[in-house]
Amino acid sequence: MVVDDHPMWRDAVGRDLESAGLELVATAADGPSAVARARATRPDVLVLDLNLPGLDGVGVTAAVTASLPDTRVLILSASGEQQHVLDAVKGGASGYLVKSASSDELLAAVRAVAAGETVFTPGLAGLVLGEYGRQDADGPRLTERETEILRLVAKGLGSKQIAERLVLSHRTVQNHTQNTLRKLQLHNRAQLVRYAMERGLAD
The missing domain is CATH 3.40.50.2300 (Response regulator)
Incomplete structure (x- = not known):
């Protein structure tokens, strides 16, 4: 539409x-x-x-x-x-x-x-990500890899692009993304991006 x-x-x-x-x-x-x-x-x-x-x-x-x-x-x-x-x-x-x-x-x-x-x-995601504050100290604990993948998701990269950049399998990236969604009680990648922006996860 x-x-x-x-x-x-x-x-x-x-x-x-x-x-x-x-x-x-x-x-x-x-x-x-x-x-x-x-x-x-x-x-x-x-x-x-x-x-x-x-x-x-x-x-x-x-x-x-x-x-x-x-x-x-x-x-x-x-x-x-x-x-x-x-x-x-x-x-x-x-x-x-x-x-x-x-x-x-x-x-x-x-x-x-x-x-x-x-x-x-290109360029807009980085501008927006720089605006937001720090990650909640008492928020859900993400692993270093989950946080790394979350930052790349927030920049608009797809699973295949993230897999290539981090030298991981496509399946591994998807598994980490699903784990992150579950930990944060979110439902899709758009909500992940919003979460990352609100917590300045692209510093």
Whole structure:
């Protein structure tokens, strides 16, 4: 599903997705319509602008992720402002691209988000991660390896990329990620990213 208040941009993104073989189930031009149509069509991925009339993209993200936990939200915004990225991720977004991204980058991001990965325009994740405070002293105890993998997840790397960087098997990385989710009582990688941002785990 594609949500943008500019008809030409909305149509262009929809065409790009359909031409790549993806099914476009709905579009919307404002926040309230976006929430209603998402609940009606239950898309796998919601490609969402931040600047919307009626309800902004962060509000739409929060409403959709609360009622449709299987729908992933990918923000596609003209803004690369640090606070906007942070607000979107805290609202539950699984990814954030700026509109200067190419069609190929957008398609790759949609597929990655649909597969449960997190995606950021290069450079944005590091900016956001630097904003947050220290890890809770009395929080759940993660092993050094779990913390290392959590930092890389927070930077938007997928399991295969993490496995290559740390010279581990793909299965090992997935096992560590699942262990971390269980310890932190979280449910998906987007929540892991949010946890890491809130605790400054990229210092």
